[in-house]
Amino acid sequence: MARPGKKSNEPTPKLSWKDFKKSVYIFRFVKPYKWHFIIGMILLSVSSLVFMAFPGAAGEMANVANKQPKYPQLNLKVLDFAWIFAAIVIIQGLFSYLKTILFARVSEKGMADVRSAVFHKMIRQEMSYFEQFRVGELTSRLTADIEKLQAAFSVTLGEFLRQIVILVSGIAILVYFDPKLSLIMLMTFPIIVVLAMVFGSKIRKLSRKRQEKIASANTIVDEVFQAFTTVKAYANEWYEETRYAKSLQEIVKISLRFAHFKGLFFIFMTVFLFGGIFFVLIQGALLVDRGEMQVGDLFSFIIYTGIIGSAIAGLGSLYTEIAGAVGATERISEILQRETEIADTPPNEAEKVRFSGAIEWQNVHFTYPKRPDMEVLKGISFQVRSGEKIALAGQSGSGKSTIMSLLLRFYEPDSGNIYIDGKDAKEYNLTAYRQNFAIVPQDVVLFGGSIQENIAYGLPDATKEQIIEAAKQANAWDFINSFPEGLETIVGDRGTRLSGGQRQRIAIARAILKDPAILLLDEATSSLDAESERVVQEALDRLMENRTSIIIAHRLATIKNVDRIYVIDSGEVIESGTHQELSQKEGGTYNALAKLQFG
Ligand SMILES: Nc1ncnc2c1ncn2[C@@H]1O[C@H](COP(=O)(O)OP(=O)(O)OP(=O)(O)O)[C@@H](O)[C@H]1O
Numbered sequence: 001m002a003r004p005g006k007k008s009n010e011p012t013p014k015l016s017w018k019d020f021k022k023s024v025y026i027f028r029f030v031k032p033y034k035w036h037f038i039i040g041m042i043l044l045s046v047s048s049l050v051f052m053a054f055p056g057a058a059g060e061m062a063n064v065a066n067k068q069p070k071y072p073q074l075n076l077k078v079l080d081f082a083w084i085f086a087a088i089v090i091i092q093g094l095f096s097y098l099k100t101i102l103f104a105r106v107s108e109k110g111m112a113d114v115r116s117a118v119f120h121k122m123i124r125q126e127m128s129y130f131e132q133f134r135v136g137e138l139t140s141r142l143t144a145d146i147e148k149l150q151a152a153f154s155v156t157l158g159e160f161l162r163q164i165v166i167l168v169s170g171i172a173i174l175v176y177f178d179p180k181l182s183l184i185m186l187m188t189f190p191i192i193v194v195l196a197m198v199f200g201s202k203i204r205k206l207s208r209k210r211q212e213k214i215a216s217a218n219t220i221v222d223e224v225f226q227a228f229t230t231v232k233a234y235a236n237e238w239y240e241e242t243r244y245a246k247s248l249q250e251i252v253k254i255s256l257r258f259a260h261f262k263g264l265f266f267i268f269m270t271v272f273l274f275g276g277i278f279f280v281l282i283q284g285a286l287l288v289d290r291g292e293m294q295v296g297d298l299f300s301f302i303i304y305t306g307i308i309g310s311a312i313a314g315l316g317s318l319y320t321e322i323a324g325a326v327g328a329t330e331r332i333s334e335i336l337q338r339e340t341e342i343a344d345t346p347p348n349e350a351e352k353v354r355f356s357g358a359i360e361w362q363n364v365h366f367t368y369p370k371r372p373d374m375e376v377l378k379g380i381s382f383q384v385r386s387g388e389k390i391a392l393a394g395q396s397g398s399g400k401s402t403i404m405s406l407l408l409r410f411y412e413p414d415s416g417n418i419y420i421d422g423k424d425a426k427e428y429n430l431t432a433y434r435q436n437f438a439i440v441p442q443d444v445v446l447f448g449g450s451i452q453e454n455i456a457y458g459l460p461d462a463t464k465e466q467i468i469e470a471a472k473q474a475n476a477w478d479f480i481n482s483f484p485e486g487l488e489t490i491v492g493d494r495g496t497r498l499s500g501g502q503r504q505r506i507a508i509a510r511a512i513l514k515d516p517a518i519l520l521l522d523e524a525t526s527s528l529d530a531e532s533e534r535v536v537q538e539a540l541d542r543l544m545e546n547r548t549s550i551i552i553a554h555r556l557a558t559i560k561n562v563d564r565i566y567v568i569d570s571g572e573v574i575e576s577g578t579h580q581e582l583s584q585k586e587g588g589t590y591n592a593l594a595k596l597q598f599g
């Protein structure tokens with residue numbers, strides 16, 4: 001359960017031009033909704049501007065009440081301001097409503113598209129991609145990261161624009177009102193901006209680390225719930241508890257540092273912001289005292305200064321949120337820009353094939369990408385003619401399942417060639433290629449739905465009759481029929497509500513339904529009792545008729561009748577021949593095995 005060495009090649013995050021360009025990539029998903037977004041942004045800007053009229057109007061009202069109107073030509077009475085305020089409030093409300101709806105469209109629809117696109121890319125990655133990450137890390141790309149983006153499009157970007165509009169228009173108004181006083185106020189600016197930048201990058205780094213820790217804590221939970229029988233059987237609840245608690249501790253540690261920096265940031269902002277505001281206030285009061293400014297104008301000035309101050313403070317935290325979203329976007333774009341599995345395009349008519357099923361391996365060497373110093377296959381060669389049944393026998397860990405993985409093109413050989421029907425496997429369209437195979441794997445994991453759905457996985461548009469027929473042929477129909485809900489029986493998470501043998505028969509039914517050109521059976525009858533094995537073997541014999549089959553079995557009785565047996569040892573073929581031939585070879589590995597099993 002060690003953490004794989006992920007992220008070692010990921011650069012530490014900075015808001016660089018390159019990251020920014022990567023993030024901009026996401027905008028293509030918003031493009032279909034760009035008018036929603038643009039109109040929303042316009043509404044937001046207008047409503048912010050209307051809002052900015054409020055302090056000016058309030059100040060002028062005070063001036064009117066004080067019998068010193070700034071604009072006497074308008075001839076406004078105090079009560080007229082009630083209408084102005086009402087108009088401001090109504091426009092504000094209406095525009096916010098519209099903007100919220102428009103942004104929701106962009107963020108919900110756009111992000112659903114991003115989610116689909118990320119999922120599309122992820123499930124089309126090659127095998128080693130999935131070995132590299134733990135489940136929780138992959139899912140958090142689809143959940144936590146995309147939620148951040150969603151927040152960015154529904155709230156953060158809009159808020160950011162609003163604060164900018166408020167800031168710019170506020171400063172413009174103030175400069176118009178009183179250039180001298182504004183200058184004093186603006187001098188506190190650069191300090192705040194620099195601080196915001198410094199803190200922002202630190203906070204962003206911590207936020208990213210925190211996200212990673214949360215993902216790895218979630219992985220523990222995922223794993224425990226997936227393997228809860230093992231946890232319980234070993235009474236290792238305490239162990240998992242400790243593991244989880246430790247992981248939570250790390251989150252707390254990072255979060256506290258995160259909070260520490262946020263707090264410090266807040267202190268600095270408050271000191272400089274309020275310090276600035278108070279300073280400006282006193283200067284203003286002095287101006288009024290000297291009769292150089294009207295009371296109403298000071299009133300407006302104070303409110304504007306307050307609004308601008310809170311806009312700056314808001315920008316600080318919005319900046320960290322946006323930086324967080326940029327971080328999430330980076331990770332998402334990285335996935336979106338990944339190559340998918342070799343030539344993963346749906347096959348065109350010419351590329352579709354139905355194999356006759358002749359297989360030839362020539363001196364195939366293979367090393368798992370995640371375990372580079374251990375060669376698993378050391379020059380495997382064998383041949384299967386169309387319609388033949390062959391078996392792979394050999395010790396655990398000798399490389400039998402690996403041979404099947406390579407046949408399915410989960411991995412590519414390091415050297416050597418695999419030919420199917422005389423053509424290099426690499427030259428077929430991958431999807432078309434795999435459509436010719438069905439595998440009953442060593443460890444059958446079912447999908448959480450019904451038995452029917454699980455069988456139909458072999459042929460998604462199968463009719464109910466076809467499904468029942470396949471179940472009958474797999475000798476699964478009797479037990480399915482004995483369940484009160486029959487085919488509709490829910491198999492539980494990953495099939496846990498079925499016995500191992502029942503799961504295997506569902507997998508066989510699935511393979512039967514697919515009607516593949518090449519059938520791969522990896523210990524397909526290993527979890528069956530002798531009687532069930534006999535019936536299932538019958539089913540398999542039927543299934544293997546007229547198609548190329550490769551069978552892995554530890555129990556030699558199941559492979560007695562195949563055309564040829566290849567004995568694999570440490571990644572090499574050490575013997576081959578029929579059961580008869582191999583059993584008679586004195587001193588042979590198979591011979592020794594057969595003596596053990598048949599007595
Ligand atoms: N995904 C993987 N990454 C790295 N090494 C692997 C991977 N899968 C298998 N191996 C290693 O490759 C070797 C061959 O494994 P393989 O599963 O092919 O054995 P096998 O012959 O099918 O054994 P068994 O009879 O127990 O099923 C083993 O040493 C195993 O540890």
Ligand SMILES: [Mg+2]
Pocket residue numbers: 400401402442522
């Ligand atoms: Mg195996």
